[in-house]
Amino acid sequence: MRVISSVTEMQSISMNLKRSDHSVGFVPTMGYLHEGHEQLLDAARANHDVVILSIFVNPLQFGAGEDLDHYPRDEARDRQIAKAHGVDYVFLPSERTMYPTPPILDIQVVRRTDALCGKSRPGHFAGVVTVLAKLFNICQPDGAYFGMKDAQQVAVVTGFVEDLNFPIEIVAVETVREADGLAKSSRNANLTKQERLEAPAIQQALKIGRDAFMNGETSVEAIKQKVKTFIEGETHGKIDYVELRSYPELEEIALIEDHVILAVAVQFKKARLIDNVVFDHTGTVVKG
Numbered sequence: 144m145r146v147i148s149s150v151t152e153m154q155s156i157s158m159n160l161k162r163s164d165h166s167v168g169f170v171p172t173m174g175y176l177h178e179g180h181e182q183l184l185d186a187a188r189a190n191h192d193v194v195i196l197s198i199f200v201n202p203l204q205f206g207a208g209e210d211l212d213h214y215p216r217d218e219a220r221d222r223q224i225a226k227a228h229g230v231d232y233v234f235l236p237s238e239r240t241m242y243p244t245p246p247i248l249d250i251q252v253v254r255r256t257d258a259l260c261g262k263s264r265p266g267h268f269a270g271v272v273t274v275l276a277k278l279f280n281i282c283q284p285d286g287a288y289f290g291m292k293d294a295q296q297v298a299v300v301t302g303f304v305e306d307l308n309f310p311i312e313i314v315a316v317e318t319v320r321e322a323d324g325l326a327k328s329s330r331n332a333n334l335t336k337q338e339r340l341e342a343p344a345i346q347q348a349l350k351i352g353r354d355a356f357m358n359g360e361t362s363v364e365a366i367k368q369k370v371k372t373f374i375e376g377e378t379h380g381k382i383d384y385v386e387l388r389s390y391p392e393l394e395e396i397a398l399i400e401d402h403v404i405l406a407v408a409v410q411f412k413k414a415r416l417i418d419n420v421v422f423d424h425t426g427t428v429v430k431g
């Protein structure tokens with residue numbers, strides 16, 4: 144496994160891989176790896192000749208007052224995990240390497256972002272697609288792997304790649320959870336002990352919402368209210384949003400038809416946690 148920090152070196156490696164007909168799987172992350180990231184790496188490993196992992200805490204996707212300064216980091220451990228999961232190249236650029244001069248472009252994401260994290264975190268997805276455009280050009284992957292924990296990100300990135308005709312397959316991977324149901328997240332490290340005990344209520348609330356639909360509740364508002372009430376009763380976190388929308392379009396719906404996403408964000412003292420479930424008109428969970 145090689146660790147590369149230079150853009151030109153990574154790009155010349157990727158171009159050589161492309162020329163020699165190697166298929167490249169790419170897993171972009173912000174590091175502090177956990178089993179969610181590992182699942183993405185394993186999926187990439189299973190499908191490609193070469194696996195590139197990037198670790199870059201992208202300042203462009205953090206808003207003012209968000210947790211950029213507290214974002215957990217552990218490079219040495221990340222390298223060990225990468226090696227154990229068969230990664231060939233870790234691309235680990237510095238902020239200066241990625242953004243040596245102020246960008247002249249200002250990308251806007253105008254669909255799929257007026258709700259959920261796109262609404263709560265203005266500019267977040269513009270930052271995500273900007274860094275991904277750079278990383279895609281640097282690493283030139285055939286497949287790029289993303290977790291459904293960030294389902295809105297999957298929806299936005301899929302649309303972005305379609306809009307700009309990147310020759311890249313976007314592969315969505317199911318959310319990996321702790322034994323008690325909490326979605327694995329680097330941010331879980333910033334929960335207090337008490338908050339950690341409360342946090343599984345987020346997934347339980349999503350289940351309560353979906354169960355309500357399966358038991359005949361058809362009102363989108365009533366389902367959202369059940370989810371809110373449960374989280375408010377079980378945690379000290381502040382609900383940022385509970386949304387039920389079409390997926391992947393993320394449009395408002397009056398009725399649950401085709402695929403929908405029930406998504407939640409809860410702000411704890413130092414960690415904002417998100418989770419979701421995507422299901423169809425029968426209530427059956429749609430994977431990946």
Ligand code: AMP
Binds near residue numbers: 174326329
């Ligand atoms: P991050 O480092 O948080 O930016 O995440 C990098 C990638 O890992 C993103 O595609 C995430 O959706 C994915 N990911 C994070 N947590 C999980 C999880 N619990 N299960 C599956 N994928 C995840």
